[in-house]
Amino acid sequence: MQPYFLSLLIFSPLLGILVLSLISKEQEKAIKWLGVLATLPSLCLSLFAFWQYQNGYDISQLTEKRSWIRFGDFPFLRETDFTVAYELHVDGFALVMIVLTTILATLAALASVSIQKEWKGYFQLFLLLEIGMLGVFAASNLVLFFIFLELTLIPMFFLIGKWGYFEKEKAAYSYLIYNGLGSAVLLIVIAILFARTGTANIAELRHILTDPIAQMQTISPISDDLRYGLFIALLVAFGVKLPIVPLHRWMLRVHVQAPPSVVMLHAGVLLKIGAFGLVRIALGLFPGQFQQFSTWLIVLGVVNLLYGAFLAFRQTDFKMVLAYSSVSHMGIVLIGLGSLNEAGMQGAIFQAVSHGFIAAFLFFFVGVMYERTRTTTLARLGGMAKTMPYASGFILAGAMASLGLPGTSGFISEFMAFVGAFRAEPWLAAIGTLGIIMTAVYLLRAVLRITFGQTTVTNVHDLRGIEWVPAISLLLFIVIIGVYPNVLAMPLQTTIETMMNGLGG
Amino acid sequence: MSGQYLAFFVLALIALGGGIFMLNLNKVVHMVVALVFTFVSIAGIYVLLSAEFVAAVQVLIYSGAITIIMLFGIMLTRHQDDGQSTGSPLRKALALLGTVAFGAVMYIGIRTLDFGTEAVGLHENNTEQIGIALYSKYVIPFELTSVLLLVALIGAVILAKKDDKEEGE
């Protein structure tokens, strides 16, 4: 593989943006096809890399590093101090997330056929968003990570604000402010670490922060109190993304107001950045603090799980049900992370990936449904199994995956997270299992409301044409992971081992 | 009490008195006139401080030129001489409070300030000394001041001049 492989992978949607900007606004068909096509190079590249990795290719060879920015070259500093390199690096976890991103991006692009206006701008922003997401997972230094993270912020604002539903601007602002504050907190952490150690490279920082000898040589000292502060700040920063209750309000609005194809990416990938960040940065840099707060993480996770579940039970809009369901499911990520053992970690990461597929899958059908019925209100829907049997079947399958039915990815992740949690905090975990029941309760309530019962909206057609592609492929991924989870577990093994080593056991 | 003391007190009293009158008078013209006393007294204090040239300039510029300009301005603006202030009392109180607090803090610092030094020979050829300094060491700011005055001149002209078209008004 080429030394530019990762850059190529991340920035290949740029080509699409450029080509799109040359096309006239009116050529709707061409724009749509180009939009989908433009996501393909990165999809192919990422799948290729994944395949290679499964066949034993050493993924660290893909690492790229080029010097880039240097803040201040004072003579008394080392050559590398206060430099930010353009450096990319992937491990198993990152690669899995990248594959998830590229797959969902392509499928969401396919699902974007329901977008009603200004396809050109839509796809350009969409591709920009993809670049940002891919970059976040591949960045191996904090500044670069932050840059890519912010790169997702702007396109999302426009995608929500322009192509969303009635309260789209409000939702866009909610998104902006909450995530802006989250990123702001993250920026503070990054700047503190950068200023005090002179480096922003995650691996170097981990070395400096965990190695007692290296700690002595920082530019400015990093006290224990500061570590706690930084850790909590990171928790808040990624807690907004994930989201952790009570920082979740924004994401409800986004789920409800953004166009479904965007929510596919949002729920599928963007929320996972929170989990990714918690693992990569919070756990990677502050293992000691992470250990001390692990019980609280489980508590937060259980709160998320139950809070989301109980609230989802009350919602009258299917999108809101799914939104709270996301809150609830992210609780499982937290529970898994807080367990601090292999099973929990693996469960958390599995949940991140699995929820990515499942949420995207369900939101794809929200889009399908809305396109036909112009509503997502539960009270106005019913008996879709009669008019749209296949779509209903898929929705039901999605709900089943979401509530953790074995044979789907949802089960594996939930199961592992709870195995981890029972090992760490049996009582909290036991409370958490209540969430498993509640998940079934609210999902069945909502889904049966839509698919079963008297048919309310007639004259709608079932899935057709291109819509089958996202539906089937997403379900396939969900089932593959559910039936043969090692396909995911093997790539993650080294990552989890590294994390566990960082925790000292 | 030496004559210097006496002179200082008298001059200071007049100057401050003029200022306080200014604050309390109602007619604009009266205020300006009150301030003339202040400016003149300050010139006197300059003399006490061996700064004859500055004193002369003070008389010329402030007591003369600026006061005249002011009066001129008052005339030009049709003599709206009700100098009474009508702003909100709260704001005035705040201004007073702020000023007094500031003054008090400053006062604590300067009430006993004394470096125990005294310049000698300042009044000898005062103007010449100033001239030499001005044309040697401070020639750059001096020239710059000329630009500044030019700017002020042009500015005042273009702003205050009545446009030809408007003259029919």
Added chain:
Amino acid sequence: MMENAWLIPLFPFVSFVVLLVVGKQLKERSAYVGMLLTFISLIYALGVLYERWTAPTYKQAYTWLTIGNVQLTVGFEVNALNALMLVVVSLVSFLVHTYAKGYMHGDERFPVFYAYLGLFTFAMLGLVISPNLLQTYMFWELVGLGSFLLIGFYFYKEEAKAAAKKAFIMTRIGDVGLLIGMILLFLEVGSFEYEAIFAALQNGNISTTIITLSAILIFVGAVGKSGQFPLHTWLPDAMEGPTPVSALIHAATMVAAGVYLVATLFPLYEASETAMMTVAYVGGFTAIFAASIGLVQTDIKRVLAYSTVSQLGYMMLALGSAGYVAGIFHLMTHAFFKALLFLAAGSVIHAVHTQNIEQMGGLWKKMKWTAPLFLIGTLAISGFPLFSGFFSKDEILLAAWTHGHVGLFIVAVIAAFFTAFYMFRLFFLVFAGEARTNVHDVHESPMVMVLPMIVLGVLAVVSGYVQTPWGAFLGEWLTEGTNWHAHAEGPSWIMIVATIVSLCGIALAWLIYGKQAIARDWLSSRFPMTYNVLMNKYYVDEFYGLTVMRATAFISLLFEYIDRFLVEGIARSLAAATRGIGRIGSRLQNGQVQMYGTVTIVALAILVVIFAVTGGYL
């Protein structure tokens, strides 16, 4: 053949997939696909059973998931118990596939029905051959999915929708218990394999607390699946599904999975007296509890459903009384005669288009095949001597007695009496007396429905002879290599008592409903309270409605308020505070230039005063 036992569940799965994809084109020909594939399964299962007869237990495992250094595996195992179960399940499934061809004829979603049946059969067979708890759990849940889908088959009916939901959720509550239980075991043992768990039990590597706790938690799973009290309420409601489904899932196979699970983990329960007691008492209580409700129900399927609940309780009671063989034996016989009863009931419903037994009657003459078959089933379940139920029930009573649970023994006897009574009440009301139906052209069902019933009818009679007081044929095979009793030895009067009780029940039913010597409203008029309580199933549903549902709704409401007012409120007030600062700032910005100066001076004064004070100059 045993090496390929994993193919057995796969055939129905193929049926599921094929019908899902091309079902629409096949229309009612789908039935043949389903029948063929389940038939292959049946043949295969029979082959496996035959082979297992002599060969030792066969097990195979593959790595499935790696967690750290723990390898979780999937695979399959053929032992005596599941070889038997494979046959029972695939047989009943095949018969139901056949029967449904007639029963479901003309339904719009015929292929879907068969697809679901395939899915269910796949899951049930998969459950049976699972060699470890995790895999068991996975199929356990899939079975639930199949049940859910089939209960909700008439999705447009609100009742079906509610019943499906209820079934899923109630069983899931149990499943969570199972999940916790098995995770606790896993954490203790480090493996989900039954073998490993049993080995650890033998070596005493598991603390007693964990044994008891996990055993009880796993039993909670069984309670959910097998409709034991207090999670039984879904099972009667599940009768909203098509009748073949009730026969297959809610009588013969899935609901027995709980019993099967406890049986599989029998060594675990043996190791904890508390767990055993729990199982026995819950089973016993359920047996009499459900039977008493069954006394007064008027819906033919519901009577059968409560009967099922009661019989499952019986099995639990047996297992809890160390009657391993008894439990499984009854499971098998019950599978046959209860499936028969349901299919026969289906046949009746098919004929009279109602499920209310008050609107039936006098069908004996009109349904030449169904009526006798139903009678066979009734006799079997009532424990009429020499029918299969007689032997298995006898085995259970023996087990209870020998294990020393006198109280439970009495309960079981009373339940047996109730069973005999309500079953014959049902029989008399449906088949004897005057025709109370509005349907006039009542006719026998087609042969495709009758044939499976005949097969089951034969089995309902003969299956009891595999384990009689005179020869514990089944028991010896099942307990081979263990120290469990192949046959409970007990006083012989027990059999006589059982016979008498069952005959009394039948007699009483005949007196009231056959001969009508005793007024039918004897109970309702004498003890209206009791009658109402029974009629309303002890108000369990209402109780749940008032407690659990209310609590859930309340918590949801509470969270909703927290979310909407507290969380959002804080966010909003922060935003408002920000805007407030802006408003104050812009109020100062009132256009008055002197205000601007004042602000500056005040700020300056504040700064210098602070400086003077903090610097200690003032």
Added chain:
Amino acid sequence: MDFETLLSYQWGVMMPEFIILGVAVALSLIDLFMPEDRNRRLLGLFAFVGVAVSFVSLLGLWTTGVTSILDDTFRLDSFAKSFKALLLIGSALVLLLAIHYEPNERIAYRGEFYYLFLTALLGAMMMASSGDLITLFVGLELLSISSYILVAIRKKHTLANEAALKYVITGSIATAITLFGMSYIFGFTGSTNIKEIAQQLASTYDENHQYILSVAFLLTFIGLSFKLAAAPFHMWAPDVYQGATTPVVSFLSVVSKTAGFIIVLRLIVSVFAQTPAGSSASMLMTLAPYIAFLAGATMIIGNTIALRQRNVKRMLAYSSVAHAGYVLVAFASLSMFMFEAIWFYLLAYLFMTIGAFAILQVVSKHHDDEDISVFAGLYRRSPLMAIAMTIFLLSLAGIPGTAGFIGKMNIFLGAFIVEPAHYVLASIMVITTVISYVYYFGIFVQMFFRPVEHTHRLEWPPGVVTVVVVCIIGTVALGVFPNIAYDFLAPFQHFSDFLQ
């Protein structure tokens, strides 16, 4: 001192100033003798060329060592050079805007605009390279008085009158306060030469003297905060910005603000850096918390009030207040990054602000009020300009990929590297930045989401387009490759000659 001595100085180092002065004088003469009806645009071009030549001559002096004329009344050091470069670049861009500024009412005295503009620039440049209180003061006043007139130049425009009056009154009060402080600084040293002052003050151990000096410090700083448009002297900014013409506003918010930072750094840092005070290392350190406090207040005030604005100019005025606060954070941190951070931020700010004003100037051309709705549907009317505006606003908001982000990052580095680190101040900065998203993105909402309100064609004169293009290049290039700018400063060795 005789004439020979005078001639012996290296007057060549004043070349940039001489060029500006010469052009200003020449312009005033040309304007006088030019026929009334001739377009004064030519004068603008001439002025632009003058600024450009001056910039070139400055580049010619780039590697010249520290040069002092007449006891530091003029002083060319790296600080002077780097900041003068900012002033000249900013002025050049503003001039290009001004050439194409055609408001509804014709400005009667177009010619004056250009040479007053140049004298203002001259004042600022003199401040940049002066080591003497008097020169600093005169330079400051030259800039101020020229600015007053520039604001007032639309004399028939009532808002302009009002703005100018407010500007001149607050400005004069600020001058008086600054001078009052300066008079004490002078009194404690008897010198106007900053180096001498610093040396003299370095031996001030009397506690009472330190007290007076500290108060004088605060007086001076607060007086100068007028030029920065920082709290508590920020309140004129919105009114003046609203009343003044767009080129003048961009001049005020870029060149004048830069000049403000120049004098603050020159005066405060070099005078007080070595003055002992109490237990702390220096008076500057002791009083840094007060600056930090003002910086925090500035950021909060600027950003929160900006939320309420519908007039884009006022919004940008508050935004410029906030940005002054950000730069003050770098100042209050007093880290080794301070000069670079301030310089870089001002450079970034220059590009993004002038770019934004350039677009505002065209968009609001036919509207007397610069209500935010003038941007409605800009993306449809002129997509490229809408994207350009987006980039400027993103940069102002500090989004990565733009110069604004690197500038902020640099400031954070400074704030966190010192001990004790300025966590609170940096947090305020970050949070208020997020608040600023709201109003910046409000313009996006107008540009991209709203339907077109005004359908008349937008004309993009070449000068404005040039400005926009230059600013875009500057904003993006500095955001992606900030070392371009840092390399410029490389010969200066981190302004090590600042105190020499």
Added chain:
Amino acid sequence: MSVPLSAYLVFALLLFCIGLYGALTKRNTVIVLICIELMLNAVNVNLVAFSKYGVNPGITGQLFSLFTITVAAAEVAVGLAILIALYRNRKTIHIDEVDTMKR
């Protein structure tokens, strides 16, 4: 025995405060301008006093005050010119009536 430095400084401070207060409260813009002049005069008194009694006394202070005076004069001239321009349009010299732009 001469008048101490502090006396001059206090005098200047008082003048400054009077000027400041007047500038912030007087309604007539002309008076406001003249009050600002008073503040600048206070500065001059300081400078001149320091030039006699300060550290390193000398002529510099007087020189500084000359610059101040010049600049102040220029400032007041421009201020008045602006006031006159304003008066033409608004017919008022009352500073509190000049508040069209706010918030």
